[in-house]
Amino acid sequence: MAAASIFVLLVVIYPLWQVLFRSFLDAGVLSLKSYQKVFSYPSYYRALLNSVWISCATAALCMVLGTLLAFLVVRTDLPGKTSLRTLLVLPYALPSFFAAIAWIQLLGPQGYLARLLLQVFGSAAVPWNIYSAGGIVFVLTVHYFILVFITVAGALERMDASLEEAARASGAGTYRIMREITLPLVLPAIVAGGLLAFIGALANFGIPALLGMRARFFVLTTSVYYALAIPDFGLATALSSMLVLVALISMALQFGIQKGESRYTVISGKAVHPAELKLGAIRYPLFLFTVVFVLFISIIPVLSMVLTALMKYWGAPLTTANLTLQNFTYVLKLETAQRAVSNSLFLGAVAATAAMFVGTLISYLHVKAKLKGSRVLDFLATIPYAVPHTVIAIAMILAWAKPPVSLYGTLWIILAAYLAVYLPFAVRTTNSTLQQVHDSLEEAARASGAKILPRLRDIVLPLARPGMIAGWILVFMPAIRELTVSILLYAHHTETIGVVVYNLQDAGYREIAAALATLVMALLIAGNMVIRKLTGGVAGF
Amino acid sequence: MDKIRISRLSKKYGKVLAVDSVTLAVEDKEFFSLLGPSGCGKSTVLRCVAGLEVPSEGEVYIGATRVNSSADGINVPTELRPIGMVFQNYAVWPHMTVHDNVAYPLKLKKLPKELIETKLKDALHTVGLERLSDRYPSQLSGGEQQRVALARALIKEPEVLLLDEPLSNLDAKLREQMRFELKDLQRRTGIPILYVTHDQAEALAMSDHLAVMNAGRIVQVGTPAEIYTQPADRFVADFIGLMNFVPGRILSRNGEEATVEFLSGHRLSVADRSDLSGECLVAVRPEDISLSPAGPIRCRVVVRSYAGHLIDYKVRADGAVLRVQTAKTEVYKEGEELGLAVQQAILFAARES
Numbered sequence: 031m032a033a034a035s036i037f038v039l040l041v042v043i044y045p046l047w048q049v050l051f052r053s054f055l056d057a058g059v060l061s062l063k064s065y066q067k068v069f070s071y072p073s074y075y076r077a078l079l080n081s082v083w084i085s086c087a088t089a090a091l092c093m094v095l096g097t098l099l100a101f102l103v104v105r106t107d108l109p110g111k112t113s114l115r116t117l118l119v120l121p122y123a124l125p126s127f128f129a130a131i132a133w134i135q136l137l138g139p140q141g142y143l144a145r146l147l148l149q150v151f152g153s154a155a156v157p158w159n160i161y162s163a164g165g166i167v168f169v170l171t172v173h174y175f176i177l178v179f180i181t182v183a184g185a186l187e188r189m190d191a192s193l194e195e196a197a198r199a200s201g202a203g204t205y206r207i208m209r210e211i212t213l214p215l216v217l218p219a220i221v222a223g224g225l226l227a228f229i230g231a232l233a234n235f236g237i238p239a240l241l242g243m244r245a246r247f248f249v250l251t252t253s254v255y256y257a258l259a260i261p262d263f264g265l266a267t268a269l270s271s272m273l274v275l276v277a278l279i280s281m282a283l284q285f286g287i288q289k290g291e292s293r294y295t296v297i298s299g300k301a302v303h304p305a306e307l308k309l310g311a312i313r314y315p316l317f318l319f320t321v322v323f324v325l326f327i328s329i330i331p332v333l334s335m336v337l338t339a340l341m342k343y344w345g346a347p348l349t350t351a352n353l354t355l356q357n358f359t360y361v362l363k364l365e366t367a368q369r370a371v372s373n374s375l376f377l378g379a380v381a382a383t384a385a386m387f388v389g390t391l392i393s394y395l396h397v398k399a400k401l402k403g404s405r406v407l408d409f410l411a412t413i414p415y416a417v418p419h420t421v422i423a424i425a426m427i428l429a430w431a432k433p434p435v436s437l438y439g440t441l442w443i444i445l446a447a448y449l450a451v452y453l454p455f456a457v458r459t460t461n462s463t464l465q466q467v468h469d470s471l472e473e474a475a476r477a478s479g480a481k482i483l484p485r486l487r488d489i490v491l492p493l494a495r496p497g498m499i500a501g502w503i504l505v506f507m508p509a510i511r512e513l514t515v516s517i518l519l520y521a522h523h524t525e526t527i528g529v530v531v532y533n534l535q536d537a538g539y540r541e542i543a544a545a546l547a548t549l550v551m552a553l554l555i556a557g558n559m560v561i562r563k564l565t566g567g568v569a570g571f
Numbered sequence: 572m573d574k575i576r577i578s579r580l581s582k583k584y585g586k587v588l589a590v591d592s593v594t595l596a597v598e599d600k601e602f603f604s605l606l607g608p609s610g611c612g613k614s615t616v617l618r619c620v621a622g623l624e625v626p627s628e629g630e631v632y633i634g635a636t637r638v639n640s641s642a643d644g645i646n647v648p649t650e651l652r653p654i655g656m657v658f659q660n661y662a663v664w665p666h667m668t669v670h671d672n673v674a675y676p677l678k679l680k681k682l683p684k685e686l687i688e689t690k691l692k693d694a695l696h697t698v699g700l701e702r703l704s705d706r707y708p709s710q711l712s713g714g715e716q717q718r719v720a721l722a723r724a725l726i727k728e729p730e731v732l733l734l735d736e737p738l739s740n741l742d743a744k745l746r747e748q749m750r751f752e753l754k755d756l757q758r759r760t761g762i763p764i765l766y767v768t769h770d771q772a773e774a775l776a777m778s779d780h781l782a783v784m785n786a787g788r789i790v791q792v793g794t795p796a797e798i799y800t801q802p803a804d805r806f807v808a809d810f811i812g813l814m815n816f817v818p819g820r821i822l823s824r825n826g827e828e829a830t831v832e833f834l835s836g837h838r839l840s841v842a843d844r845s846d847l848s849g850e851c852l853v854a855v856r857p858e859d860i861s862l863s864p865a866g867p868i869r870c871r872v873v874v875r876s877y878a879g880h881l882i883d884y885k886v887r888a889d890g891a892v893l894r895v896q897t898a899k900t901e902v903y904k905e906g907e908e909l910g911l912a913v914q915q916a917i918l919f920a921a922r923e924s
Binding site: 468470471473474475476477478479480481484488489492493 | 621622623648649650651654655656658659660662663664665666675676679680720723724727733
């Protein structure tokens with residue numbers, strides 16, 4: 031208990047407290063000066079406004095798209111629903127800044143689609159600009175709509191079919207039933223999913239960084255990055271506090287809706303399959319539309335990444351003569367890339383192991399031993415879940431980059447940040463894993479004469495093992511592709527894979543960046559398959 | 572000597588008093604049941620004996636050892652208590668074979684391998700599982716998992732066996748069979764059993780003594796026959812078996828016999844040793860009412876329901892509806908007018924004090 035508390039204190043509470051505290055500090059005195067600065071310079075308060083409207087627009091589009099697709103896939107007789115569903119979820123398994131890179135390759139000024147358009151219509155320039163607010167909203171939507179899709183699909187599946195059948199028996203037609211029965215019943219799920227998309231878009235760094243900074247279009251996360259580069263810690267912490275505030279409000283709303291949803295007793299996990307809606311004449315047109323859409327958002331970006339990785343140089347004509355493997359051999363020999371791969375693997379493995387270890391400890395104290403105060407510990411450990419990763423990185427700089435403990439420029443500060451970022455995920459997995467191990471199994475061991483250590487060794491841990499391995503991979507996989515935290519904390523020699531891909535892309539070495547990204551994607555997809563196998567398809571994408 | 576002795580045991584959860592000053596004793600070789608509706612605190616008492624809950628007040632002895640004392644701050648951990656326990660959901664470890672499940676308590680004692688195998692064979696033989704030794708729990712039926720749990724509880728040769736609703740997850744047929752097996756097993760091993768159940772038929776069938784609990788308190792302790800024929804209060808009368816309650820008035824007393832008058836004016840002599848007078852409640856078991864065309868109290872059959880070994884009637888007499896059970900040969904039609912006679916009744920105060 032004491033060890034876990036100290037860990038949470040050092041990695042979560044103290045750093046985050048530093049952010050809040052420093053935002054009210056000016057030259058060692060308490061003041062509101064940093065906040066005044068934010069609101070007196072248009073470029074800063076505009077970042078706040080930009081963040082809010084970009085996230086709102088993203089959430090709105092995600093709600094429309096996610097609901098529509100969830101409905102098509104769950105409630106209609108659309109052909110090939112299961113495969114479509116798997117493919118839809120695929121983009122979310124890849125990091126969002128990979129998506130930004132792929133969409134730049136496709137829609138950017140010399141992108142594949144732009145060139146295709148040029149060839150077909152002979153127009154001089156494409157009618158869109160990916161480096162813009164619109165581009166950011168587009169890529170964010172394509173990345174986050176899946177959150178709405180998953181919540182709404184779940185609600186639709188759990189809905190009692192008899193509610194609709196009762197409406198039909200009362201004489202209502204299909205359209206009327208959908209509008210007056212089905213839609214109101216899944217509305218909480220739609221809004222909850224929309225808020226998740228909002229929070230995701232708000233905290234996202236990679237997409238607005240790659241698409242917005244070039245056009246000098248800033249949101250909160252990229253402004254914090256900018257403020258750190260000045261460096262102006264007062265400004266960075268004030269912006270961070272506002273970012274956390276907006277995230278907390280939306281999270282509270284989301285939590286409220288989820289709680290409220292449980293009042294709809296109809297959506298209570300009954301295994302009655304709702305009737306499939308016959309699409310009739312529009313079945314195949316809709317199928318075609320969905321297939322094209324899925325190809326467009328999940329297959330084509332991946333292909334684009336692979337294709338770019340295979341090109342002799344970015345912008346080369348698309349002929350077989352211009353295909354090469356030299357980018358892969360180059361990136362594999364690149365010292366920075368090698369170092370980044372070993373750094374990321376090291377950080378991922380250590381973070382996953384430590385987070386699962388502490389997570390298991392906290393969960394055991396909370397779920398099984400039910401010790402006093404363990405609930406508070408559990409809550410404190412899940413706080414970082416509500417904190418955008420940019421803010422966590424700042425927190426680590428404030429807490430652990432000054433004497434007496436100066437970790438700045440070492441891997442340890444990145445590790446500390448990873449631990450804070452992934453601890454909530456670890457605790458949530460271990461909580462649910464341990465909850466599934468029924469209390470009486472451990473009590474039976476006690477009654478058999480087993481003290482705490484044999485009990486853990488022989489009963490609890492073996493039973494929790496599959497869930498814990500899955501949890502380890504669920505931390506390891508996002509950790510090895512992490513960008514937001516590492517880009518703010520890396521120094522020479524402590525680059526991570528995300529940092530190297532980002533810097534290569536930013537410096538214009540797009541085919542090299544794509545080659546490294548392709549290798550990482552292959553690794554992620556393989557890891558994903560392992561996790562699905564381990565958990566019988568419950569976890570993973 | 573008492574194998575389990577509980578004195579003035581109380582357990583509070585926050586402000587809720589789940590167990591209220593319970594005192595009881597289980598003798599050697601005795602089958603003792605705690606019976607009561609769900610939420611009455613019976614499982615909490617058992618879990619206090621097991622050490623899985625810490626009592627707020629009171630003392631618990633297992634054999635001569637004091638395992639709990641709130642006054643002296645004693646709380647022996649479960650793993651050091653000489654108990655065997657069987658859980659409602661069996662709690663057979665799914666990642667271990669039958670062999671490993673049952674051998675586990677001995678493995679913890681670090682006994683030599685050969686000795687473990689010998690004892691294991693005995694234990695599996697006792698519950699009739701010799702041939703399933705290498706199976707995993709998922710390959711066993713509910714009844715077989717039950718036996719694994721029993722063998723695992725017995726193998727460490729505990730001083731007492733604690734059973735927490737062990738039969739409630741089995742289907743009806745198997746439950747009846749296991750009743751006899753448990754009883755038989757206890758006779759053979761002589762181990763004292765503290766048994767928790769909400770099933771009164773189970774408790775009556777198996778127990779040497781039982782304690783009926785309600786709202787955290789013990790309401791009555793006795794042999795099954797005592798509990799059935801002389802329920803201490805209305806709650807016990809109602810909870811154990813079937814009971815008709817009819818309001819009445821005590822007119823007079825003559826020694827150990829009281830004369831009761833029903834609202835309709837009919838009178839009845841009841842053996843009663845209480846000091847009740849005036850308004851009262853007359854409790855009659857369905858099998859203590861007989862039907863015949865000549866019975867003194869006129870009634871009409873409302874519903875007849877055939878139960879195989881008996882016939883269950885609902886009859887209306889003087890505005891009251893009574894449940895009557897007769898032998899399977901006494902067949903009357905629904906709507907038929909006839910008479911009833913009360914063979915035996917118990918008197919309770921009209922209002923619970």
